[in-house]
Structures are given as C-alpha cells and as structure tokens.
Amino acid sequence: MIVSSFSKEYGIRLSHELKRMKWREFSSLVSGLGPDTALGRVVAIRAETDPEVIKNFSDSQREIYHAWRTKKAKDVPEEKMEEALEQFRTMFINLSGGGNYREE
Numbered sequence: 001m002i003v004s005s006f007s008k009e010y011g012i013r014l015s016h017e018l019k020r021m022k023w024r025e026f027s028s029l030v031s032g033l034g035p036d037t038a039l040g041r042v043v044a045i046r047a048e049t050d051p052e053v054i055k056n057f058s059d060s061q062r063e064i065y066h067a068w069r070t071k072k073a074k075d076v077p078e079e080k081m082e083e084a085l086e087q088f089r090t091m092f093i094n095l096s097g098g099g100n101y102r103e104e
Contacts, residue, residue: 005037
C-alpha cells in the first residue's frame with residue numbers, strides 16, 4: 001500500500017529511493033499522502049467517526065474499519081479497561097434510578 005501510494009502521489013519508485021531517503025523526509029512524505037491513494041483511503045476509513053458514513057461503508061470498507069477497531073481494543077491496557085467498565089456501570093446505575101443499587 002505504501003509503495004503504490006508513493007508511486008501515485010509523488011511518482012516515486014520507493015524501492016529505489018528509500019535507500020537514499022532520510023527518515024524525516026520519508027515521514028513527511030507519508031503524512032502528505034492524499035486521500036486518493038491506497039494508504040490514504042485506508043487511513044480515512046480507520047479514522048471515520050460519522051455513524052452515517054460508517055453505516056454506508058461497503059463490505060470491504062467495513063472489514064477494514066472493524067479490523068482496526070478490534071486491533072485498537074486489544075491494545076487497551078487492563079487498567080484502562082477496568083476504568084471504562086466502572087464508568088459504564090456507574091452510568092447504567094444512574095440511568096436506572098441509581099440509589100437502590102447494592103453490590104452483592
């Protein structure tokens with residue numbers, strides 16, 4: 001994806017240019033890839049937050065989106081997961097009337 005994106009965006013044959021390219025230049029070029037490149041499209045899909053756009057994803061876009069979210073969920077530290085679960089528990093208690101909840 002990176003190679004084809006560099007070719008499309010910059011006309012660069014990355015396999016030849018990478019040997020001479022400094023990391024800073026490579027990073028700048030990657031960050032400048034447009035949304036009409038293969039990598040740009042994947043990044044846009046992964047970053048989408050609009051539920052209406054996500055609802056209208058094609059099957060392949062949905063697969064990219066869900067694979068990324070699954071990977072990100074696995075990267076969440078146990079401590080953060082426990083914190084999030086506690087926040088959900090509190091939210092549901094408050095939504096259900098709150099005060100009568102007892103932990104058993």
